[in-house]
Amino acid sequence: MVGMHKMMKQAQQMQAKMMAIQEEIARMEVDGTAGGGMVKAVVSGKKDLISITINPDVVDPEDVQMLEDLILSAVRQAGEKADEAGAEKMSAITGGMNIPGL
Numbered sequence: 001m002v003g004m005h006k007m008m009k010q011a012q013q014m015q016a017k018m019m020a021i022q023e024e025i026a027r028m029e030v031d032g033t034a035g036g037g038m039v040k041a042v043v044s045g046k047k048d049l050i051s052i053t054i055n056p057d058v059v060d061p062e063d064v065q066m067l068e069d070l071i072l073s074a075v076r077q078a079g080e081k082a083d084e085a086g087a088e089k090m091s092a093i094t095g096g097m098n099i100p101g102l
Contacts, residue, residue, distance in 0.1 A: 032077030
């Protein structure tokens with residue numbers, strides 16, 4: 001019975017650590033850039049878009065498609081970086097195990 005109690009306590013500690021990491025990930029801000037830094041997107045660790053910065057030199061009324069592509073690229077890159085940073089933080093708790101839903 002002592003072993004079961006110890007195991008339950010360890011599981012509760014791990015759950016508390018995981019919740020703290022998830023909160024830390026949610027507070028993270030990660031950026032992605034495109035066009036050599038002409039467009040910058042910042043997302044949270046939950047991949048909510050926080051801001052977009054566009055260098056005025058890249059704004060060409062004759063080529064709106066290029067600007068749209070740069071924005072998409074910067075946002076995607078920021079999202080991928082957020083995923084990677086979150087996975088890295090979680091692996092510290094899970095010991096590298098891939099646990100679905102985390």
